[in-house]
Amino acid sequence: MIRLTGINRIFEVGDEKVHALNDVDLDVGAGEYLSIMGPSGSGKSTLLNLLGLLDRPTSGTYYLDDVDASSLSEDERATLRRDKIGFVFQFFHLIPRLTAFENVELPLTLAGVEPAERRPKVEAALESLGLMPRAAHRPEQLSGGQRQRVAIARATIMDPPVLLADEPTGNLDSASGSEVIDILEELNHRGITLLVVTHDEALGKRAKRRIHMVDGAIVEDVQQTPS
Amino acid sequence: MRGRDFIRLSTSAIVAHRMRSFLTALGIAVGIGAVVLLTSVGEGIHKFVLAEFTQFGTNIIAINPGVTTTHGVSGAVFNTTRPLTLDDADALRRIPQVLGVTSFVQGNAEVEHGKLGRSVTVFGAGAQTPDVLQLRPAIGRFLPDEDPRTARAFAVLGSKLRDELFGTQNPLGENVRIGGERYRVIGVMESKGQMLGFDLDDTVYIPTGRALAMFNREGVMEIDVLYDPEANSAEVAAQIKRILIARHGFEDFTVTTQDDMLETLGGILDILTLAVGALGGISLVVGGVGILTIMIISVNERTGEIGLLRALGASRQQVLSLFIGEAVVLASLGGAAGLILGVGGAWLLGATIPALPTHTPLSYVLMAELLAAVVGLTAGVIPARRAASLDPIEALRSE
Numbered sequence: 001m002i003r004l005t006g007i008n009r010i011f012e013v014g015d016e017k018v019h020a021l022n023d024v025d026l027d028v029g030a031g032e033y034l035s036i037m038g039p040s041g042s043g044k045s046t047l048l049n050l051l052g053l054l055d056r057p058t059s060g061t062y063y064l065d066d067v068d069a070s071s072l073s074e075d076e077r078a079t080l081r082r083d084k085i086g087f088v089f090q091f092f093h094l095i096p097r098l099t100a101f102e103n104v105e106l107p108l109t110l111a112g113v114e115p116a117e118r119r120p121k122v123e124a125a126l127e128s129l130g131l132m133p134r135a136a137h138r139p140e141q142l143s144g145g146q147r148q149r150v151a152i153a154r155a156t157i158m159d160p161p162v163l164l165a166d167e168p169t170g171n172l173d174s175a176s177g178s179e180v181i182d183i184l185e186e187l188n189h190r191g192i193t194l195l196v197v198t199h200d201e202a203l204g205k206r207a208k209r210r211i212h213m214v215d216g217a218i219v220e221d222v223q224q225t226p227s
Numbered sequence: 228m229r230g231r232d233f234i235r236l237s238t239s240a241i242v243a244h245r246m247r248s249f250l251t252a253l254g255i256a257v258g259i260g261a262v263v264l265l266t267s268v269g270e271g272i273h274k275f276v277l278a279e280f281t282q283f284g285t286n287i288i289a290i291n292p293g294v295t296t297t298h299g300v301s302g303a304v305f306n307t308t309r310p311l312t313l314d315d316a317d318a319l320r321r322i323p324q325v326l327g328v329t330s331f332v333q334g335n336a337e338v339e340h341g342k343l344g345r346s347v348t349v350f351g352a353g354a355q356t357p358d359v360l361q362l363r364p365a366i367g368r369f370l371p372d373e374d375p376r377t378a379r380a381f382a383v384l385g386s387k388l389r390d391e392l393f394g395t396q397n398p399l400g401e402n403v404r405i406g407g408e409r410y411r412v413i414g415v416m417e418s419k420g421q422m423l424g425f426d427l428d429d430t431v432y433i434p435t436g437r438a439l440a441m442f443n444r445e446g447v448m449e450i451d452v453l454y455d456p457e458a459n460s461a462e463v464a465a466q467i468k469r470i471l472i473a474r475h476g477f478e479d480f481t482v483t484t485q486d487d488m489l490e491t492l493g494g495i496l497d498i499l500t501l502a503v504g505a506l507g508g509i510s511l512v513v514g515g516v517g518i519l520t521i522m523i524i525s526v527n528e529r530t531g532e533i534g535l536l537r538a539l540g541a542s543r544q545q546v547l548s549l550f551i552g553e554a555v556v557l558a559s560l561g562g563a564a565g566l567i568l569g570v571g572g573a574w575l576l577g578a579t580i581p582a583l584p585t586h587t588p589l590s591y592v593l594m595a596e597l598l599a600a601v602v603g604l605t606a607g608v609i610p611a612r613r614a615a616s617l618d619p620i621e622a623l624r625s626e
């Protein structure tokens with residue numbers, strides 16, 4: 001599904017060079033569940049942005065579904081991102097003036113899907129996350145947990161094979177946080193490849209495969225033995 | 228993205244910020260309103276002046292001495308310009324389509340009756356003058372059709388001159404002195420009012436031959452040829468030229484058909500309309516700057532949203548279009564309001580000040596709306612390009 005080889009990402013700030021990713025190799029199979037942990041500044045977000053095609057590596061190759069992502073144009077990357085990647089952010093990133101329904105619908109709208117085709121999809125997504133009664137509400141009228149559920153519905157409405165979540169529970173209390181993780185895991189059970197960046201040891205331990213990063217390098221990559 | 232969704236998304240931000248969208252659109256509305264109103268006034272004046280002008284007969288060709296061209300080459304090149312004479316006028320009578328020929332000269336002289344005297348415009352005129360000026364005698368008759376060189380000393384008064392000299396008295400058959408010579412009044416013209424600052428009623432008409440002698444002139448100022456309305460003006464003009472060139476040796480005169488005059492006048496008036504329209508355009512530019520400002524603010528406020536759109540797979544092009552679309556919708560809404568302001572204002576102006584004619588052609592209305600959209604497009608480009616060029620990661624971090 002995902003194959004990174006010899007990935008480096010170097011930021012140049014003035015004269016200084018920040019080695020945010022240092023020779024990263026990573027293979028992720030379809031349907032895997034990974035948690036990425038590590039101290040602040042270790043390059044977790046940088047790695048996720050790269051996987052999400054929002055960023056390009058300074059060097060190294062990235063294959064997503066056997067497509068060499070580094071050879072693609074900006075527009076091709078946008079299309080690939082639209083069809084293959086779902087993002088969940090710490091700060092939800094819902095558009096405040098749109099209703100929950102419209103926020104979830106947005107990727108379909110941008111992709112030019114017919115309204116008649118969009119409606120049942122969005123309704124099904126909202127229904128499965130228990131958000132149907134909130135469909136007409138705007139983000140400011142929703143709780144944090146509800147907002148993140150709307151964001152997850154939006155991230156998965158295009159049926160992407162990969163879901164990237166950068167600290168999805170960072171802004172939530174532990175109850176709604178674990179609720180959100182439950183949802184993500186349920187999606188993983190149904191086949192989505194899930195990568196979650198988290199600072200929460202307990203949440204990170206729930207993943208079958210755990211990656212630990214320090215200073216831009218993967219220092220630990222353990223497969224949890226079923227217990 | 229589908230067209231309707233595109234418009235809906237572009238409009239959503241405008242609706243979300245009602246107050247500031249309203250104020251921004253107001254700037255465009257005032258600009259478009261000013262353009263529509265001012266061009267309406269310009270166009271109204273255009274129509275009004277042309278209408279005034281065509282009150283005079285339309286099947287007339289005027290011949291003036293000297294060469295004046297629209298390209299500024301003056302007649303001075305031919306420094307042997309010969310005056311147009313009464314003989315020239317006679318020669319033109321032989322053209323079959325010609326109904327009448329009048330030679331004109333104009334000057335000022337003192338007209339006296341009893342103890343009253345008045346300095347007025349004196350027209351040397353002929354029997355066809357009423358047709359040329361589209362002006363009839365109110366009482367009595369106009370100058371008879373006779374050889375201008377031996378014409379009798381008859382005078383026809385303008386209505387105002389009659390009022391000044393005779394009051395309510397009947398002037399017909401009375402004698403007046405014009406420039407010291409004695410004339411008998413045989414008619415009084417109907418009132419024509421003012422035109423372009425000229426009082427057409429404070430005048431007196433006397434035979435051209437006598438006026439030439441009075442002003443000690445060799446040639447007339449203008450020969451007016453009245454031709455059959457069915458005839459082709461260019462054809463008649465060509466015959467006039469041929470005859471006069473034969474008599475003068477070369478073209479040292481200018482033949483102007485009514486069509487030429489209207490064209491020249493129309494051109495001048497078009498420039499006038501354009502100039503006042505451009506004046507209104509200044510406020511439109513100010514409105515455009517308002518849109519530019521609000522769109523820059525909007526892009527800054529919505530960086531997170533822009534980053535999100537990119538993360539959801541929107542291309543740079545889509546982000547660019549969305550923000551330009553927003554500016555265009557904003558400007559078009561303002562433009563539509565401006566049209567109502569402008570057309571309504573023009574109507575109100577026309578209704579309250581009847582002397583100020585207004586006219587709003589549909590094409591101007593459409594052009595003004597298009598102009599508003601173009602202003603929005605122009606003002607939207609810079610902020611939209613900023614939005615499209617944002618780094619999505621940076622944009623997403625901006626929370």
Ligand SMILES: Nc1ncnc2c1ncn2[C@@H]1O[C@H](COP(=O)(O)OP(=O)(O)OP(=O)(O)O)[C@@H](O)[C@H]1O
Nearest residue numbers: 011012013018020039040041042043044045046047
């Ligand atoms: N745009 C950038 N310009 C310069 N340096 C950057 C940029 N983005 C990230 N970095 C640097 O790269 C390194 C890795 O950053 P990254 O955001 O990936 O860390 P992180 O592991 O996600 O940390 P956190 O847990 O605090 O979110 C940091 O040292 C950071 O300062």
Ligand SMILES: [Mg+2]
Nearest residue numbers: 044045046166
């Ligand atoms: Mg991070």
